[in-house]
Amino acid sequence: MTAAPPAERVERRPADGGADAPVANRSLTPGVRALVRRRRAWIVIALALVLGGLVLALIQGLVRPPGVALGADNPAPGGAQALVRVLSAQGVEVRSVRTLAEAERAAARGATVFLYDEAGLLDRERVAGLAAAADLLVVARPDFAALEVLAPGVRLAGAAGGPIDRAACELPAARSAGSLSEGQALLTVDDDAAASGFAGCFAEGDAFAVVSGPSPDGAEVALVASEAVFANETIDEAGNAALAIGLLGARDELAWYLPGPADVDASGAPTLAELTPGWVSPVAVLLGLAVVAAGVWRGRRFGPLVVEDLPVHVPAAETGEGRARLYARSSARLRALDQLRMGAIRRLTELLRLPRSAHVDAVVAGIADATGRPAPSVRAVLVDALPAGDRELVGLARDLDDLERAVRDALRPSPTEPDPTGRRP
Incomplete structure (x- = not known):
């Protein structure tokens, strides 16, 4: 025998005269505090994600300098706007180019070409084509591909231990500079490169901060191992400005070339099939067939619904009260x-x-x-x-x-x- 549903409970509290006065039940609709307390785990996770994103953005902003490195219009510490403005004031027409075709056209007009390939986007064939079109090519921080094409026998040799106070060469721009600041990288010149006409300036031991000579394609090449000579934050230190102006201001026109994504040879990029071993494709096919076979073997279809009596009797009043509480909690x-x-x-x-x-x-x-x-x-x-x-x-x-x-x-x-x-x- 089931008991009758309980009557509505009424809280009582003492009134002024000491008698008990009925007070209405408290509302079950969750308030702001209840919602925050119930979802505090998700709120903490969301705040952690937002905080992590802000910290990552801050770190990237501190580590990665704003703007394009050695960009002609970049006033940031890693840009080169100061040098470009000085060259423009001295009557040099500076043209900022972003494609190899524009750089080759400017070189064909007799302009000095400044090349800074930070990401190594140019392959050997494109570097050779640019050297064949240019008469005077200045390269900042050359990579292995550029050295192999422009100056065979010249190799990277680490970084200098401090400022370099002596030019020790016959290059006019280096002699007018006299010294270089800290942060210089070094290059070595072997006997074959020296025999072909390459000579180094600003020596530290057997390595040099600047190497110049004729490329195999006939262009006069000046290799500056570090971008510190041209950057805004170091252009005014030691003889950096004199060296940069002497190398880039020799002619009336300067093509400031920073290779972009358009210069990447997409046809030369390896495909996914070339990057993966030969056994990956057959194994993937076998795994797919095994998954399908396992699904057919172990899969079961649901039969018709079977109506069963509940093992216990739930009074309708309790069911209604439970549903009412659910409605109240979810508002x-x-x-x-x-x-x-x-x-x-x-x-x-x-x-x-x-x-x-x-x-x-x-x-x-x-x-x-x-x-x-x-x-x-x-x-x-x-x-x-x-x-x-x-x-x-x-x-x-x-x-x-x-x-x-x-x-x-x-x-x-x-x-x-x-x-x-x-x-x-």
Whole structure:
């Protein structure tokens, strides 16, 4: 035997006279604090991700200098805007080019070509083509490919231990500079390169910060091992400015060439099949077939649904109370009100002796005729009114109860009316 559903519990607190006064139950709709406490794990994860992104952006901003390195219009410490402005003031027309074709056209007009390939985008063939088109080529921090093409026998040799105070060569730009600042890289010149005409300047031991000579294609090449000679932050140290101006300001036109993505030879890039071993493709096919076979072998289809009795009996009152608490915790006021309205409309339809398929407008009209209330107000209670909060939801529930009670009272026969069956009271 199941117990009757418990009555609504009412909290009591002492009033002024010491008597207990009833207090309405606390609302179950979660507030801001409850929502934050319930989702604090996700909030912490989101804050950690945002903080990590900000820290990463800050680190990248500190490590990676803004703008293009040695860009002609870049005023950042790693740019070269200061040198370009000085050259322009001395009458040198500086043209910033971003493709190999533009650099070759400028070289064909007799311009000095300044090359700084930071990412190593140019292959050996493109470097050779540029050297064949140029008469004077100045290369900042050359890589292995550029050295092999422009100056065979010249190799990278690490970094200098400090400033270099002596030019020790016959290159006019180096002699006018006299010294170089810290941060210089070094190059070595072997006997074959020296025999072909290459000579070094600013020596530290057997290595040099600047190497010049004729390339195999006939261009006069000046190899500056470090970009510190041209950068904004170091251009004014020691003789860096004199060396850069002497190398780049020898002619009236200068092509400032920083290779871009358009200069990459996409046809020479290896394909995915070339990068993977030969056994990868057959193994991938076998794995796919094995997955399909396992799915066919172990897969099962769901049969028809089987209706089973529940092992326990759950009273309807407890089910309703549990659903109401779920609605309250998720703030589903409209769904809860819909359940109340559907139950009220079903009971009112039975009271008015209307068919179950009757439209709600017919139910509203029947209630208005029975109670004398305006049809719009009845429809507002049954259909139109929407709760903005818990207080409005409770008020609409009370209005539904009042409306149902009014219909029952209106349809209850009066005590003074004779019984239609003819029976005596």
